[in-house]
Amino acid sequence: MAGRAAPAPGALLCALLCATAAAAAAGGGPGDNPAPGAFGHVYRGAVNISSEHVYAFAYRSEPGQVDAVRVYVNSSSENLQYPVLFVVRQQKGVLSWQVPLIFRGLYQRTYNYQEVSRTLCPSEPTPETRPSEQIIFVDVASMAPFNIAYELLVTRLENFQLETNKAFNFTASPSQPQYFLYKFPQDVDSVIINVVSDAAYPCSVVSVQDIVCPVYDLDHNVEFNGVYQSMTKQAAITVQRKDFPGEQFFVVFVIKPEDYACGGSVPSSIHGNVNRTWNLQRTKNLQVTIVPSIKKSVYVQAMFFSFLGFLSFYLGSVVVAFVHYIRVQRKASAGRLSPEHGSGMMTSSHPISASTPEGSSYGAIDESSSSGARQLSSPERRAPAGSDTDSSVEEESDFDTMPEIESDKNIIRTKVFLYLSDLSRKDRRIVSKKYKIYFWNIITIAVFYALPVIQLVITYQTVVNVTGNQDICYYNFLCAHPLGVLSAFNNILSNVGHMMLGFLFLLIVLRRDILHRRAMDMKDIYTLDYGIPKHFGLFYAMGIALMMEGVLSACYHVCPNYSNFQFDTSFMYMIAGLCMLKLYQTRHPDINASAYSAYASFAxxxxxxxxxxxxxxxxxxxxxxxxxxxxxxxxxxxxxxxYMGRFKIDDPDSDMGIFRRAVMVLYTDCIQQCSRPMYMDRMVLLIVGNLVNWSFAIFGLVYRPRDFASYILGIFICNLLLYLAFYIIMKLRSSERLLPIPMFCIVATAVVWAAALYFFFQTLSSWEETPAESREKNRPCILLGFFDDHDVWHFLSAAALFFSFLVLLTLDDDLDTVRRDKIPVF
Structure with a gap:
């Protein structure tokens, strides 16, 4: 029989004692009637198939008070065939378990626990003005034919309700989970539950559940209700009052029997029971703090900050355009607009003579040899600007397949010193039409790419909201502010800069395009024979790519994870590639890659x-x-x-012609004579570029970086920066100038990119690791209490890309009054 019970208050307990005494006088057994139990007293006994014990614990519940009771049991028996069964009966529910308590893990491992501690579902506060009597029955039984000893301890919890802004420390294990109650204060609509631990393992789960009994607080059922996260050292869950009609919830803490789910190791034994030592190590010290989240006014401030900040770029662009217009009007009125080395009355149909420095006429052609080509190009100069969209314009292949043009092209492009007039000989209408394909193709790609992406991320967000599994998405949970169905609205809002600045860049390019068309209609000498040929198709494509980067980055941040990482990087590859193509097109307009081959390469x-x-x-x-x-x-x-595209390595007479030709070139140019390279500047660029790319290849082969997407993006960015640096150096070497606007854009690009990359490398999450390990990197907000480091990266990278585009757009504005036969190619 159980030990002597301490007296309990109330008439209910007196009636219970009288019933017990009457039953004993009639000769009833020990399990026929409950024995009065006392809170805080340890009861020891033994049960078998013919003997079970029942304890009754009565207590008084005060009005408006939440009373929670915790039951601790222990049994020294490890016999799984005859466990000790514990059944707890309350007013509105039944809770039962066995000892040893069994958990199952990977590879059919079993984890057996002799000590079990459970918190009973608390009694609900009653609106009565008088105290009410409550009673709990604990039944102890076993089907064993022999006695099995046990221990029982029932206590009332004093710190069951969590308080706002007050840290609470406790300990939990797989067989001794913990949960606590939290009520929303009157002036708080949203809170963040911060949980920390000094040790990464054992792996644990934090769950937020509605006030429903029974509470799911074991490893195999904690995922059945509410929202939950796995945890090593840190976890954070944002909870909103509107999601809980009762304005209160349980915070449940469960320790997992093994660490595999959090990225840790598992016991070395593959089959059978795990030893007792492993189970004894599964205790974790935790600290939980519940703090109020941001108010609705912060959402409004953040949205105003985002939109007004980027609208200032629009204002700045209007001011620059207005100042530029005033300067042009003043120069026009003063009669200072005259082309370099020529009068403003020069007719546009006059051909540009091929002028090359003395001693550099290798492969040059004289007037008579190129008269055919010049006669072909002169109609282009007389054609109206709007005719480039005419469907009757000849295709580019009609020119390239003509033998005399092919011969002329081969001769010109092998000159030691090339000038822009040598590589801008095709009809501008055809070239412009070729580059407009970039614009229309990227729009097509964007539509077909974005629609399934949007559908997929909506599905992801729905799954998160329905299942409550917050391990699906890799947010920075310490700064994830929900709005509506979105779990991290701040990460989506911060992408507004890409869309707004992309649209602004399109407007700037459109303005230049309109001015260029007007100049073509007026047969302006600057437009026809001076400066860099204006083709805006690639610029339009860059603007669309910047806007789509914002759209797809926002889609990715709806639910960032392993399965949709490419949404965030695909258009970054395209932006870097389009910038390199535009930089190359500037002085090689006739031989730049086609849209089809470029986009195929991106694919x-x-x-x-x-x-x-x-x-x-x-x-x-x-x-x-x-x-x-x-x-x-x-x-x-x-x-x-x-070789400017003129290197032919195909040999129709031999299947091995490609390789034989390559070996022959290497032997004759590098071994037999080993002379100075014919195109020294290009050779220097290509040697440095190949060294950089080979270094990337060797680094990847040796270290095999886990973030492969960022590794590829780094290759693209390094090549782009290398080519841009080479272009600017060669431009300065050629005695060309950098005007104030491109100089400002270059400085702004460098400064903003440096700041952006600083925040980019402040890693706040990582889908390459487990969700629990990723949350160890989470950090609080740093801007307006709403945006984190990655959001600042979004803001700064959008501005940096915009300034980078402006550099490419304005870099050669100083050449607008320079004849094309005096603009060097490099």
Whole structure:
């Protein structure tokens, strides 16, 4: 029989004692009637198939008070065939478990616990003005044919209700979970539950559940109700009052029997029971603090900050355009607009003579040899500006397939010193039409890419909201502000800069395009024979790409995870590639890549990025193949750039002609005579570029970085920066100037990119790790109490990309009054 019970208050307990005494006098057994129990007293006994014990614990509940009771049990028996069964009966529910308590993990492992502690579902506060009597029955039984000893301890919890802005420390284990109650204060609509631990393991789960009994507080059922996160050292859950009609909820803490879910190791034994020592180590000290979240006014401030901040760029652009207009009008009225080395009355149909420095006439052609080509190009100069969209315009291939033009092209492009007039000989209407394909193709790609992306992320967000599994998405939970169905509205709002500045860039390009068309209609000499040929198709494509980067980055941040990482980076690859193509097109308008080949190359890169994330972590062969493709691709592109597309390595007379021709060129140019390279500037650029790309390939092969998407993006950005630096250096070497606007844009680009990259490397989450490990990197907001480091990266990177585009747009404005036969190609 159980030990002596301490007296309990109330008439209910007196009636219970009388019933127990009467039953004993009649000869009833120990399990026929409950024995009065006292809180805080340890009861020891033994049960078997013919003997069970029942305890009754009565207490008084005060009006408006939440009373919670915790039951601790222990049994020394490890016999799984005959466990000790504990059943707790309350007014509105029944809770039961067995000892040993069994958990199952990977590979059919079993984890057995002899000590179990559970918090009973608390009694609900009653509106009565008088105290009410409550009673709890604890039944102890076993089907064992022999006695099994047990211990029982029932206590009332004094710190069951959590308070706002007050830290609470406690301990939990797999067989001894904990949960607490929190009520929203009157002036708080949203709170953040911050949970920290000094040790990463054992792995744990934090759950927020509505006030419903029973409470799901074991490893196998904690995911059945509410929202939950796995946790190592840190977890944070934002909870809103509107989601809980009762304006209160339970915070449940469960320790998992193994650490695999959090990225940790598992016991070495694969089958059977895990030893007792492992179970004894599964205790974790936790600290929970509930703090109020931001108010609705902060949302409004953040939205105003985002939109007004980028609207200031629109205002600045209007001011610059107005000042430029005033300066042009003043110069026009003063009669100072005269072309360099020529009068303003020069007719636009006069051909530009091919002038080359003395001693640099290798491959040059005289007037008579190029008269045919010049006669072909003169109609282009007389054509109206709007005719480039005429469907009757000849296709580019009609010119390139003519033998005399092919011969002329081969001769001109092998000159030691090339000038822009040598590489801008095609009809501008055809070239402009070629580059407009970039614009229309990227719009098509954007529509077909974005629609399934939006559908997918909506599905992801719906799954998160319905299941409550916050391990699906890798947010910065310490600064994730929900709005409506969105879990992290701040990460989406911060992408507004890409869309607004992309649209602004399109407006700037459109203004230049309109002015250029007007000048063409007026047969302006500057437009026809001076400066860099104006083709705006690539600029339009860059603006659309910047806007789509904002759209897809926002989609990615709806639910960032392993499955949709490419949404955030795909258009970054395209932006970097389009910038390099535009930079090359500036002085090579006739030989730049077509839209179809360029976008096909981007598709290959995106495919490699996906394969790299899937196979790049552990597959050595993938890195070998990728590095080989990277190096061979760099060599092939270098050859194309060095020989201006005139390097033919195909031999129709032999299946091995390609390789034989390549070996022959290497032998004659590098071994047999080893002379100074014919195109020294291009050679220097390509040597440095290949060294950089080979270094990337070797680095990837040796270290195999886990973030393959960022690795690919780094390759693109480094190549773009290298080419831009080469272009600016060559421009200054050629005695060309940098006007104030491009100089300002260059400085602004460098400063803003430096600041943006600083915030980019402040890693706040990582889908390459488990959700619990990713949350260790979470940090609080740093801007307006609403935006985190990654949001600041979004703001700054949008501005940096905008300034980068302006650099490409304005870099050669100083050449608008320079004849094209005096603008060098590099």
């Amino acid at each position: 290959v890169v995106i495919s490699l990025a996906v394969l790299g994330v899937v196979f790049g972590k552990n597959d050595m062969w993938f890195w070998v193949i990728f590095s080989l493709i990277h190096i061979l691709g760099s060599l092939a592109l270098s050859t194309q750039i060095y």
